[in-house]
Amino acid sequence: MNKHIIAFASVTQANKAKSVFERYGLKAEVKRTPGTLFRGCGFSVAVEGRSDRLVKIMEDNGISYKSISSAQGK
């Protein structure tokens, strides 16, 4: 299964996403956003799952995110 890094504007949104993903049975971890994705402060969630499903879950739960990218090879 693909692992994705989803970047958020704030640690609160990242934690909210983690909490929601875990409710859907997905293992998620909050991390600092890698510098290659964004400059400045930011937090991400590393989570396994199909990107379309992850996006749908976030949309259904009112979570806004900055980007979603595959973590493969990172």
Added chain:
Amino acid sequence: MIYFDNAATTYPKPESVRRAAAEAIVRYGGNPGRSGHKMSIAASEAVYSVREKAGKFFGAEPENVIFTANCTESLNMAIKGLAEQELREGRPFHVIISSLEHNSVFRPVHELTKRGLSYSIAEVSADDTVTVNNFEALIKPHTKAVICTLGSNVTGQLLPYERIGAMCRRRHICFVGDGAQVCGVVPIDMKRDNINILCMPGHKGLYGISGTGLLITDGQYPIYHILEGGTGSTSLEAEQTPFLPEELESGTVNTVGIVTVGAGIDFISKTGAERIHSRETALCDQLINELDGESRVRIYRRERCNYLPIVLFNVEGIAPEETAAYLNDAGFALRGGLHCSGLAHRSIGTLPDGGVRFSPSVFNTPTQTHMLANAVKKLARSKG
């Protein structure tokens, strides 16, 4: 010392809260929302879990839960944050407060008159319908908010906040509730009770430690920040972070305190809010009954009103501070004086000295209350 000053801050804290504080100092030493190392991430997750818990407890989204240092700070942020843009642009901004307000509402509102805000004071009646009508009668075309206590810290009288909120919703006015004495004691749901912004301490009815407060918003009325600084977000921008909760949480939050608030909410949920309320109310009823018939003891309660577990009384001919000092010497902690609420004491006719406030917690017992009643009787009978 038998502690009956829980309206000021609850004591003792539940064992689970004390344990949570000790654990938090060890486990959550990192700065939440700042760094990427495990300790910082763990701290941010702990803080978020309390945001989620408080949001669920009061009917709000977790990101709309803002942690502050106390209820006064929450109220200042709400009042000044609501008015800031309008006053800056020279638009009229009128608010209505109640006759039972604590200075944490009255003073920031009064302070803003220096910048053009105007306010009116609605008299709180023993009749809820009259109270709601008193508020509505004061609405002007430029009234933007009703800001009022949900329950008096002086007499314990509960305001008809759900009805005041419904009236505000109908009139498109923001309703800011000061839940200092109510939150954790009476079930509050912001949606059901029509509250747009709810302010509260974490260290009273929620049983957290001192230095904790919450501001919870439904997001309908923007609250401009009154403090700028590091938020862990949008760090390249000169402008303050534009989204909640970070916009209103500049600087490092009180992680240990926040964790204790979470443990306090768990304690209330586990014990049962109704059970806590009925136990405390029973102690108030007991005190009133035991002092009934004491000709020199006056208790400030009105018929047909709903009350929080608070009893205000005075011993005739003895200043309340003197009564409180006597009780302190006898081993009882109660607060005498004006309780930071000159407005409320003016309203009930207890100026200039105020009264003595009895405010039990779930940890007090009927035996302790009986001992207090005897001490008050002894004082009342000693100086004829």
